[in-house]
Amino acid sequence: MDELFATVRQEPSQTLDGVRVSLLLNAGLSADTDIAMNDTADGVGLFRTEIPFMMRDRFPSEQEQVASYRRVLTSYVGKPVCMRTLDVGGDKQLPYFPIVEENPFLGWRGIRLTLDHPEIFLVQLKAMLRASQGLDNLSIMLPMVGNLEEVRVARRLLDRAWREVSAETAEQQGVVRYPSLGVMIEVPSLLYQLSELAPLVDFWSVGTNDLTQYLLAVDRNNGRVADIYDTLHPAVLRALQQIIDAARHHAKPVSICGELAGDPVGVLVLLAMGYRRFSMNNSNIMRIKYIVRQSRTDELQKVLREALSHRHGGAFKGVFGRYLQERG
Ligand code: PEP
Ligand code: MG
Numbered sequence: 001m002d003e004l005f006a007t008v009r010q011e012p013s014q015t016l017d018g019v020r021v022s023l024l025l026n027a028g029l030s031a032d033t034d035i036a037m038n039d040t041a042d043g044v045g046l047f048r049t050e051i052p053f054m055m056r057d058r059f060p061s062e063q064e065q066v067a068s069y070r071r072v073l074t075s076y077v078g079k080p081v082c083m084r085t086l087d088v089g090g091d092k093q094l095p096y097f098p099i100v101e102e103n104p105f106l107g108w109r110g111i112r113l114t115l116d117h118p119e120i121f122l123v124q125l126k127a128m129l130r131a132s133q134g135l136d137n138l139s140i141m142l143p144m145v146g147n148l149e150e151v152r153v154a155r156r157l158l159d160r161a162w163r164e165v166s167a168e169t170a171e172q173q174g175v176v177r178y179p180s181l182g183v184m185i186e187v188p189s190l191l192y193q194l195s196e197l198a199p200l201v202d203f204w205s206v207g208t209n210d211l212t213q214y215l216l217a218v219d220r221n222n223g224r225v226a227d228i229y230d231t232l233h234p235a236v237l238r239a240l241q242q243i244i245d246a247a248r249h250h251a252k253p254v255s256i257c258g259e260l261a262g263d264p265v266g267v268l269v270l271l272a273m274g275y276r277r278f279s280m281n282n283s284n285i286m287r288i289k290y291i292v293r294q295s296r297t298d299e300l301q302k303v304l305r306e307a308l309s310h311r312h313g314g315a316f317k318g319v320f321g322r323y324l325q326e327r328g
Helices: 002-006 031-039 050-054 062-075 111-116 118-131 148-169 188-192 194-200 208-216 223-228 234-249 264-273 282-293 297-309 314-326
Strands: 022-027 044-048 081-084 138-142 180-185 203-206 254-256 277-280
Touching: 002 282, 022 282, 031 062, 044 062, 044 277, 062 081, 062 118, 111 118, 111 148, 118 138, 118 148, 138 148, 138 203, 148 180, 148 194, 180 188, 188 194, 188 208, 188 234, 194 234, 203 234, 208 234, 234 254, 234 264, 264 282, 264 297, 264 314, 277 282, 297 314
Parallel strands: 022 044, 022 277, 044 081, 081 138, 138 180, 180 203, 203 254, 254 277
Antiparallel strands: none
16 A cells, blocks of 8 residues: 555645645654655644653753754745644643643643743744744644633734844844744634634644544543544534634635544545645655545535535545545
């Protein structure tokens, strides 16, 4: 199979009816492999910055962060790199910053923690900005946003970080461009605030892993309830359709960076809904490119209508699975 997928390596990511899609990389786990993907991925759709933090025994200094972010940005010159601010808490713990809570997934996670510690947040933002000096491919994304005030405060801190870095680097060569700022859509409360969110940010990226967990109230890592962690549950699909519709309405670029984008049936459902930017682990990129290149969006829209007419989530796996099989 791998040889089959490798045949599309140099081919464009486009469907049989000529619709171009972006296949981006979820990076952070294995920096070297991820960097080596720079000729096949269309960029980095999610750089999980907490991973390098987790592999240390203390907070990395600003200089250490600059070096690691610069490495990624320069490996993808001319391609977009979306860096997510620290997303610790929940299942991601720093050994040197223990958080003990009854309900970690509902607790001090992601943006909640970094806004309570602006000194950590500012150092990270400044490191990202310094790393991007002379380049134009950085965008920044906020995890676990649940209300608009978090975005407003984060934006003010980014403004401040940018002003300070720009003033310090004014004499040096290469300006620091003000980056695009986006949010992960993964806390369900955002689904009801998309119109108000739209003017505050430049893009959205859907974190289907957490969005599914929080919509269904099912722990994403608990084997006991794994069979009801249904990534194609009708409520999840409805939310995904609502997000793409709102993104179109507000002309907001939107991508998917949860595992669903790297899933063969998942990507077909998302293509049918209208999504065109998918971010996934490096091991999935070739397979998904192969599948995209065997598909037609006009056919997929019909398949979506058929699956919706069955009115139960299981139909999606069956109906889209058949489409997949028919195309080898
Ligand atoms: C997600 O929640 O879908 C996501 C991409 O973020 P993470 O898996 O890092 O929580
Ligand atoms: Mg998440």
